[in-house]
Amino acid sequence: MQNAPDSELHQSVAFNEGLLVVFLFGGFAIYSFFMVWFLSRRVRALEKTAHQFADGNLTARASTRSHQRVGSLNRTFNHMADRIGHLVTSSRALTNAVAHELRSPLFRIQWQAELLGESQLDSKQQKKVASIIEDTDEMTSLVDELLYLARVDHPNTLFSLQTLDTSVWMNAQWPRWQALSTKSVSLDAPQDLPSVEADPHLLKRVITNLIGNAEKYATSQIAVRVYCEDTQLVIAVHDDGEGVESSHWPFIFDAFYSADRSRDKKRSGYGLGLAIVKQIVTRHGGHVEVDHSDLGGACFRVIFPC
Structure with a gap:
């Protein structure tokens, strides 16, 4: 059933x-x-x-x-990292070696051109010699910038870190930075700013480069503003120039990059000043930014932990 x-x-x-x-x-x-x-x-x-x-x-x-x-993704990543690291290290070493090797022949060319300029030459020849001296000066400046970038970019370069009273230090250095510009330059650095751990020589180079960059593009005004944002110290350099188009922002701190299509080296430089700024700030544990300024031009900010 x-x-x-x-x-x-x-x-x-x-x-x-x-x-x-x-x-x-x-x-x-x-x-x-x-x-x-x-x-x-x-x-x-x-x-x-x-x-x-x-x-x-x-x-x-x-x-x-x-x-x-x-x-196998971890091993693949490490293999890729080894290859990239080797390429970057080789590129740094090559740039450093080439820059070192160029100094001696450049010095000889410049020395001989100056001697030639002191001899009996007509006005046309004098202009050509003066042009040679000007070109060698430009190349020497480029080599110096390359060597400086290679030094701050090298991971084994030691920094002389000190605890800096930001307000006192900024105001003490300000007269020297003012002398760098023919424009109206202002500083806004309140007395209650936090201290920062930094190499004073390299921090001075950061601000010098930013003011020098602003000087090239500003119409009449440059403003340096220092303030605290959360737990970070921000140094912002504003200008009232034409500004930087946002399409250039991701690359503006790369070596040899220039947002100025005119290729006028007296104005745009060699594209190393901002790259040096980025390397120094990165080695201090900070980062860099570019934005539009309320003055109408560009605003370059460096942000340090404090």
Whole structure:
């Protein structure tokens, strides 16, 4: 005699089958949750390493331990990082070596041109000699900037960090910076600014470069404003020039990049001044920004932790 569909046995079997399905789906959901959680932890660790590498830490490498790797992705990332690090190091070494080697022949050319300029020459020859001296001066300045960039860019370069009273230090240096510009230059540095850990010589170079850059493009006014934002010290240099188009912002701090299409070196320089600013600030644990200024031109900001 067959059991009725609504018998106790059928109900028990149906209940057990339903319970089994619930357990299977529940177990699968828990297993999937923990798998995603473990994978996301590993991916976040790899992402953190990638960000460190992108921010200039060429020694950053992903862990290859079994409980931290994401398949072969960690080894692949490390291989890529090794190749990029080697290329960057080789490029730095080549730039530094070329800059060093250029100094001697440039000095000889300049010296001989100056001697030639003191001899008996007609006006046309004098102009040509003067042009040679001017060109060698320009090349010497470029070489000096390259060597300076290579020095601050080198990870083993030691900085002489000091605790600087920002307000006192800025006001003490201000007369020298004012003398750099023929424009109207103002400083807004309140007395209650926090101290900052920095190399005073390099910090001076940062502000000198920013004021020098503003001097090239300002119409009549440059403003340096120093203020505290959250736990950061901000030094902003504004000008009332034409400004910088936003399409140039991602590249404006790259070496040899110029947003000035005229290629007038007396105005745009060599594209190394802002690159030096970025390297110095980055080595101090800060970052750089460019934006529109309320004066109508550009605003270059350097942000330091304090």
